[in-house]
Amino acid sequence: xxxxxxxxxxxxxxxxxxxxxxxxxxxxxxxxxxxxxxxxxxxxxxxxxxxxxxxxxxxxxxxxxxxxxxxxxxxxxxxxxxxxxxxxxxxxxxxxxxxxxxxxxxxxxxxxxxxxxxxxxxxxxxxxxxxxxxxxxxxxxxxxxxxxxxxxxxxxxxxxxxxxxxxxxxxxxxxxxxxxxxxxxxxxxxxxxxxxxxxxxxxxxxxxxxxxxx
Numbered sequence: 001x002x003x004x005x006x007x008x009x010x011x012x013x014x015x016x017x018x019x020x021x022x023x024x025x026x027x028x029x030x031x032x033x034x035x036x037x038x039x040x041x042x043x044x045x046x047x048x049x050x051x052x053x054x055x056x057x058x059x060x061x062x063x064x065x066x067x068x069x070x071x072x073x074x075x076x077x078x079x080x081x082x083x084x085x086x087x088x089x090x091x092x093x094x095x096x097x098x099x100x101x102x103x104x105x106x107x108x109x110x111x112x113x114x115x116x117x118x119x120x121x122x123x124x125x126x127x128x129x130x131x132x133x134x135x136x137x138x139x140x141x142x143x144x145x146x147x148x149x150x151x152x153x154x155x156x157x158x159x160x161x162x163x164x165x166x167x168x169x170x171x172x173x174x175x176x177x178x179x180x181x182x183x184x185x186x187x188x189x190x191x192x193x194x195x196x197x198x199x200x201x202x203x204x205x206x207x208x209x210x211x212x213x214x
Contacts, residue, residue, distance in 0.1 A: 001031075001035060001040055002040065002043075002044060003027070003031050004027075004030060004031055004034060004043055004046060004048060005044075005046065005047045005048070006027065006030065006047070006048045006049070006050065007048075007049045007050070008022075008023050008026065008027070008049075008050045008051075008052070009049065009050065009051045009052065010022065010052050011052050011053060011054055011086050021182055022052070024175060024178070024179060025179050025182060025183065026050070026093075026097060028160075028164070028174075028176070028179055029094060029097055029098070029157075029160055030048070030050070030097065030101060032160050032163065032164075033097075033098055033101045033156050033159075033160060034046075034101060034104070034105070036156070036159065037101060037102065037104075037105040037156075038105050038108060038109065042108055042109070045078050045108075046077075046078055046079070046080075046104070046108060047078065047079045047080075048079075048080055048081075048082060048104070049080075049081045049082070050081075050082045050084065050097075051081065051082065051083045051084070052084050052085075052086045053083060053084070053085065053086065054085070054086060054087050055085055055087050055088075057083075058083070058085055062085075063084075063085045063088060063092060063096050064082070064083055064084045064085060064096035064097070064099065064100055065082075065083050065100065066080055066081070066082050066083075066100045066103045066104060066107070067080060067081040067082075067083065068080050068081075068107055068114075070114050070115060070116050070123045071115060071116060072115060072116050072117075072118060073115060074113045074114075074115045074126065075113075076107070076108055076109065076110045076113070077104070077107035077108050078108065080104055080107065082097070082100045082101075082104075084096050084097060084100070089190055089203070090183075090186040090187065090190060091157075091187065091190060091203060091206060091207055091210075092203075094157045095153045095154055095157055096153075098152070098153045098154075098156040098157050098160075099149045099150065099152075099153040100149075101156070102148060102149040102152050102153065102156075103145060103149055106145050106148070106149075111127070111128055111145075112125065112126070112127055112145045113125070113126045114126070114135075122134050123135070125138075125145075127144045127145060128144075132144075154206055157210070158209060158210060161180075161183060161210045161211075163176075164176045164179050164180045164183065165180050165184075183210075184211060187207045187210055187211050188211065190207060191204060191207050191208065
């Protein structure tokens with residue numbers, strides 16, 4: 001399958017080795033996830049830029065977001081920018097990426113759309129052909145597009161890890177063996193660090209699930 005037309009932009013002062021591994025891992029996750037969310041034909045039409053940034057470039061509660069253009073016409077998205085915080089746990093980075101990819105699926109298929117209404121010059125959202133109004137008027141947790149993205153973000157990560165951990169899927173070209181080794185090391189490291197923190201209990205269970213049977 002053809003890979004997504006994609007560019008990645010990393011935080012400053014990143015080493016060559018770290019940059020290589022990050023691009024290898026995250027591009028594989030993005031392509032695998034999109035293959036499961038949209039058709040190859042649609043994927044071929046998309047362009048994505050991914051920016052990895054530190055928390056001082058985000059709002060206090062924001063860990064990532066997908067940026068698309070709003071116009072006075074409703075049109076399916078074909079180009080988007082994804083912003084992901086890097087100064088957080090490895091698992092959170094993976095889930096943030098899959099969360100935003102669900103939004104990319106929503107926008108590119110027309111399930112979710114937005115346009116500027118001439119009547120008030122504000123951006124209005126439309127979900128599954130139903131007008132939802134201005135996003136600021138809808139409580140974040142009640143936005144249908146967010147409900148779907150949160151519900152799917154971890155299952156998508158788990159589906160990806162279940163694939164890359166299987167040696168039968170490894171080739172010299174796809175480097176899945178290397179990707180899995182790095183993922184495994186990161187998840188185990190975080191499990192050891194957070195094992196005694198009650199606040200991280202839920203995420204620790206997620207990490208254990210990702211590396212089960214290993």
